[in-house]
Amino acid sequence: MPFEEFVEKIDQKDGRDEEKLLADYSKIVSENLGIKFDYVVGSTRNISNGRNDFVKIVEIGDLTEEHLRGKMFKNTDDKAVAFVHAYSRKIIFIDVPDGKDVDLNILFANTDTPLVSQVLIKTGRESTLNLFEWFGSKAGSASLSAVMHEIKIGSYGKAEINLVHNEDANTQVLGFSKGSVADNGHLKINYVYNGGVNSRIKNEIRTEGYGAKSNVIEIVMGSGDQKFDLSTRITNVGKDTISDLESKAVLTDKTVCLLKGFAKIEDTASGSRSFVNERGILLDKRAYISSIPGMSIDNSNVKATHSSATAPVDEELLFYLMARGIDAKSAQKLLVSGFFSNSIAKIGSALVKSAIVSLMNEKINTKRFGDIPKIDISSIWFDPKAIAAQGMFEGHHKYRDG
Amino acid sequence: MILDIKDLCVSAAGKEIVKGVNLKIKEGEFHVIMGPNGCGKTTLAKAIMGHPGVKVTKGDIVVDKQSILGLSPDKRARLGLFLQFQNPVEIEGVGFVNFLRAAKESQTNNTADIKEFMGEIRGYTEKLAITNGIIGRSLNHGFSGGEKKKAEVLQMAILKPKLAVLDEPDSGLDIDAVKAVAKNINEIAKKEKMGLLVITHYNRILSYMDPQFIHVMVDGKIVADGGKELVHKLEKDGYDSFVKAQNDKK
Numbered sequence: 276m277p278f279e280e281f282v283e284k285i286d287q288k289d290g291r292d293e294e295k296l297l298a299d300y301s302k303i304v305s306e307n308l309g310i311k312f313d314y315v316v317g318s319t320r321n322i323s324n325g326r327n328d329f330v331k332i333v334e335i336g337d338l339t340e341e342h343l344r345g346k347m348f349k350n351t352d353d354k355a356v357a358f359v360h361a362y363s364r365k366i367i368f369i370d371v372p373d374g375k376d377v378d379l380n381i382l383f384a385n386t387d388t389p390l391v392s393q394v395l396i397k398t399g400r401e402s403t404l405n406l407f408e409w410f411g412s413k414a415g416s417a418s419l420s421a422v423m424h425e426i427k428i429g430s431y432g433k434a435e436i437n438l439v440h441n442e443d444a445n446t447q448v449l450g451f452s453k454g455s456v457a458d459n460g461h462l463k464i465n466y467v468y469n470g471g472v473n474s475r476i477k478n479e480i481r482t483e484g485y486g487a488k489s490n491v492i493e494i495v496m497g498s499g500d501q502k503f504d505l506s507t508r509i510t511n512v513g514k515d516t517i518s519d520l521e522s523k524a525v526l527t528d529k530t531v532c533l534l535k536g537f538a539k540i541e542d543t544a545s546g547s548r549s550f551v552n553e554r555g556i557l558l559d560k561r562a563y564i565s566s567i568p569g570m571s572i573d574n575s576n577v578k579a580t581h582s583s584a585t586a587p588v589d590e591e592l593l594f595y596l597m598a599r600g601i602d603a604k605s606a607q608k609l610l611v612s613g614f615f616s617n618s619i620a621k622i623g624s625a626l627v628k629s630a631i632v633s634l635m636n637e638k639i640n641t642k643r644f645g646d647i648p649k650i651d652i653s654s655i656w657f658d659p660k661a662i663a664a665q666g667m668f669e670g671h672h673k674y675r676d677g
Numbered sequence: 678m679i680l681d682i683k684d685l686c687v688s689a690a691g692k693e694i695v696k697g698v699n700l701k702i703k704e705g706e707f708h709v710i711m712g713p714n715g716c717g718k719t720t721l722a723k724a725i726m727g728h729p730g731v732k733v734t735k736g737d738i739v740v741d742k743q744s745i746l747g748l749s750p751d752k753r754a755r756l757g758l759f760l761q762f763q764n765p766v767e768i769e770g771v772g773f774v775n776f777l778r779a780a781k782e783s784q785t786n787n788t789a790d791i792k793e794f795m796g797e798i799r800g801y802t803e804k805l806a807i808t809n810g811i812i813g814r815s816l817n818h819g820f821s822g823g824e825k826k827k828a829e830v831l832q833m834a835i836l837k838p839k840l841a842v843l844d845e846p847d848s849g850l851d852i853d854a855v856k857a858v859a860k861n862i863n864e865i866a867k868k869e870k871m872g873l874l875v876i877t878h879y880n881r882i883l884s885y886m887d888p889q890f891i892h893v894m895v896d897g898k899i900v901a902d903g904g905k906e907l908v909h910k911l912e913k914d915g916y917d918s919f920v921k922a923q924n925d926k927k
Contacts, residue, residue, distance in 0.1 A: 590729055595766045598726050599780035599836065600754035609779060613770030656772030
């Protein structure tokens with residue numbers, strides 16, 4: 276990633292009225308997807324649509340030591356982490372107090388000026404957070420969308436965080452997340468990577484406390500020359516913890532996708548379960564996927580497994596659908612929808628589900644990304660019984676009953 | 678619709694399977710192809726529907742005087758052809774109703790009235806005694822052999838093709854299910870004036886149906902034509918005499 280290329284742009288004082296661009300962009304996203312955003316975050320400006328007591332956006336110059344207590348990333352972690360620390364202009368703090376339930380939608384909109392953000396999330400004991408973040412861009416020239424999430428889920432706290440990247444073809448995407456879950460807490464993170472020319476993503480979620488759970492879903496939809504490099508590590512630390520990573524990619528054209536899911540079970544994590552599942556469909560012979568699930572287990576009293584499978588669309592399935600009059604493109608759309616449906620169904624918010632399905636349909640129909648599609652959920656279907664019956668291990672031969 | 682198969686030769690995986698079949702099926706006619714395992718019945722059915730894994734090496738398949746060899750399977754289906762699969766594939770995550778609605782809409786170019794559509798589906802699930810709630814499940818996913826066959830007939834009933842090729846509609850069915858499937862195929866075909874081509878090894882399902890034309894296929898060729906008396910002859914003597922006669926010709 277040529278960081279230096281963006282440094283000059285970030286340092287430039289942006290003279291344009293970004294606020295108007297942000298307002299216009301968020302209006303289109305809200306209208307087309309039916310989602311109202313509480314905050315719109317841009318490179319130089321922010322818009323707040325109503326007050327939320329649990330969110331603070333603090334400019335770098337106004338930060339105090341108190342603010343930075345929740346930080347988990349260090350400059351030494353990664354060159355790109357150091358870059359984000361050096362060039363982010365603001366930190367978004369989301370602090371959900373004990374026992375509170377908070378729903379929050381944030382739009383990150385990127386213009387020609389690179390958008391480098393940090394988001395610090397802390398949820399208190401027995402609190403609930405439903406967070407949706409949409410990352411979009413309208414960049415006339417090479418731009419950058421970089422975001423770092425640091426998440427701490429309190430004991431018995433629950434959070435579902437949905438991050439949708441739909442940047443345009445001029446935008447590079449950098450994403451980092453670190454998360455930790457305390458006793459009996461539950462963190463669900465659903466990442467959707469649809470936009471951006473190159474995406475470099477590094478995530479690590481640790482189930483630290485007794486009985487903590489994390490479910491991570493990664494959905495990649497690639498077209499054109501897009502490249503995705505996803506490294507996600509799930510770590511069981513506490514006793515009786517559950518960590519689950521499910522990555523699914525559908526690629527067309529010359530897309531390249533690296534899926535590097537890794538599960539670590541530490542010696543302290545007796546009675547834990549961990550599952551890494553990576554799946555891919557290639558819609559074009561030129562598309563490439565490298566799926567490398569890995570595991571390291573330091574405790575023998577655990578259940579753990581990983582699996583990986585990638586293939587082109589099955590010709591027999593395609594023929595079956597076409598033999599009923601469904602044209603090749605629509606048949607492919609049905610198959611891709613079917614491939615993603617069980618993962619999307621696990622997302623709690625109906626609005627977020629619709630937004631993701633709409634992006635997916637737009638991608639299959641036009642191969643374009645970065646635009647904001649109108650709600651289109653025509654091809655998707657969810658099987659509630661199958662989803663309810665589907666645990667981490669039921670599908671795996673090692674853990675089938677009988 | 679008139680389906681005219683002319684001197685058709687079909688190969689699969691480089692091996693010639695169908696070796697010069699001639700067959701003409703007109704609207705409302707009921708034909709049956711019987712033959713031993715591996716004689717080319719399923720390959721013929723796949724060739725009619727345009728399966729990418731089979732290659733027509735000679736001859737033609739003509740629908741209403743137009744060759745359909747250059748048409749993709751979806752275009753053939755939209756002309757009014759239907760193939761009931763011997764082993765329907767399972768597609769997890771694609772809802773049965775969602776799929777059927779997409780199929781119906783692609784053939785009619787109209788958006789289906791969902792209430793009316795569901796009512797029609799429910800009507801046929803009752804008639805076919807489909808009890809296990811296949812409506813709310815993924816397409817053929819986890820269906821029993823019998824459920825799959827019934828679901829294929831249900832699709833035929835909803836899509837109302839002009840000519841249906843039914844590849845072993847009775848395999849995997851118990852006696853009651855064979856009766857229910859046969860009865861429904863008869864009713865649907867009569868109501869829609871549908872041409873039928875049933876492919877089978879056994880006469881079992883034919884005891885509940887009334888085919889007009891029976892063809893015996895051996896080694897990629899139709900070697901005998903007749904009426905229902907041919908079924909009785911096959912039941913008594915098996916395929917041996919036909920296979921022997923065909924071998925003697927070689």
